[in-house]
Amino acid sequence: MFKFMEWLESKLPRKEELPIFSLSFALLLSYLAEALGVSGIIGAYIAGLVVGNTKQGKFIKNKIDVLVYMLFSPIFFASIGLKLTTLSLTDHVWQFIILFTVITILSKVIGNGLGAKLCGYKRKECLQIGIGMATRGEMAFIMIDEAKQIGMINEEVFSIIVITVFLVTFITPILLHLSFRKEKSEKLEEVNE
Secondary structure, X not given: XXXXXXXXXXXXXXXXXXXXXXXXXXXXXXXXXXXXXXXXXXXXXXXXXXXXXXXXXXXXXXXXXXXXHHHHHHHHHHHXXXXXXXXXXXXXXXXXXXXXXXXXXXXXHHHHHHHHHHOOXXXXXXXXXHHHOOOOOHHHHHHHHHHHHOOOOOHHHHHHHHHHHHHHHHHHHHHHHHHHHHHHHHHHHHHHO
8 A cells, every 4th residue: 555655656747636535535445444344444544654754644644634633533523422321411521521531530640640750750740741631632533433222222321431531631731731841930930049
């Protein structure tokens, strides 16, 4: 596949056509993955690896990013939101969501923080790395959507996980800002002196 993309790059008269062919390639591989019974994201991921490692990979990414953020991402997040059920958000459900959110953040902070410590980072840097990695993104939504579709989780669990992912995504930048606050104040003091 990589050789095919390099060949295609060499044969196209204008490099402006590459993003269109790359997007078509990603959609084709997504379709093939789905046809084989695997999530379409696997096909798109493989296409991204192939296209991203070509000579024009950076150019293609920059051109496709606009389309992704303006069209595909909003449609994807809207589709996830539409799949949420109307949970009766009782105290019991909120307690579970809050507990799940805390565990989700702590597991990333501890796991990534330990990895950073093993690489020789200072304690505060380990905390900052762990917090920075705590957020979840599209892949979390794709995985829980797949789990729901094959019947591994029910509507209630799906909704709880989606709310947790949104909370973690919202909380992470706040925690990251707090973890850097002392450094910012020290730098301001140095500048003022």
